[in-house]
Amino acid sequence: MRMRKKKWAIPFLKSQTDLVIENPSIYKGKWKEKLNRNSIRVEIGIGKGAYFDGMSKMYNEDGWIGIEKELNVAAIAAKKLSEEPLENRVLITKDAKDILDWFDKGEIDIIHLNFSDPWPKRSTRKRRLTHSNFIDQYTEILSEEGKIVFKTDNSGLFEFSIIEFTHNGYIIEEISVDYRREKHDEDVITEYEAKFIELNQPIYRLVLKKGRI
Template identity: 35%
Template structure:
């Protein structure tokens, strides 16, 4: 689906520095200084229109959250949600996830969320998948010791690929569900895509994996 261009998006992002982090490299290694309270930091890569990250921040005021999204025309919708919610423990970043090490130092992040990432189904695009080994290495560099990745998708092929990628990298499987919405799992917060796909009868896959102790 083609994104509708919003030429005004960049200017709007600049208008709300209390919610959108500009020049994030300046906060590398000291993210707690940017939030109202010093507490664990969770990030969502590919935050889309922001439903998940804002609802997680609302439900867990003792955790700081950052939603990361590359597309300006998408992240402005997340900004609208955040402005309305007025949450002190949630920020947004308009950056490329492949460059996270520029913005986060080792141990800055406690958990990474990957929700309904682009599956990049063609083999030649494997390296673009957010669960490819090079991305797993980036996450490892910024996470605390034994940090976690929580992953959700409706794409069975991507889920199977990701489980293999996690296993080959040496991550520990803490939770795996092949049908999340019929698993009895409590506390699930849906993304916009999740609600749309599940309403069509699509099965939702979810797993939690942890890096081994260093």
């Protein structure tokens, strides 16, 4: 998600020292202590943070770490989250390519990927958050029973992701090609998702379980 530059974004993010983790590596292996929870979820690419905000309240028994690399977007999310400071959630406003520096082996229980950028050109596929290069890193940081929950509007990205996950040892636990056909009050609608629902487009969803390799 690209946004026009906001002058207030960086100073605001820097001012939110409890919410925005400046140096996530110092908590590597210690996120459960930091968030005072036994189970940790990570959402990569939170955008303006509607899903992260709603889910971290709905599943308050879990610790939540939101990652967003675009600072002008992350600042909007941080503003919303700062209105209700909660001990179980923090943000990392950096590129998820470095997650192995921030999280220890097996430390994360669920990874959420919502409407990840599709990067349609063959030459840019490696940037997809469901490319095997990223999946290898998820496998490292996920617990034995770890899961990945993935939603998208993009059928091409959905097909690509099924192949990538299953070729890398993941088991499909749930699959839907029209997730919002039924009511799912247990899952918050993201900003992008709301737009596609409005356009009557189907939402694709996968829940993947880490296989035993």
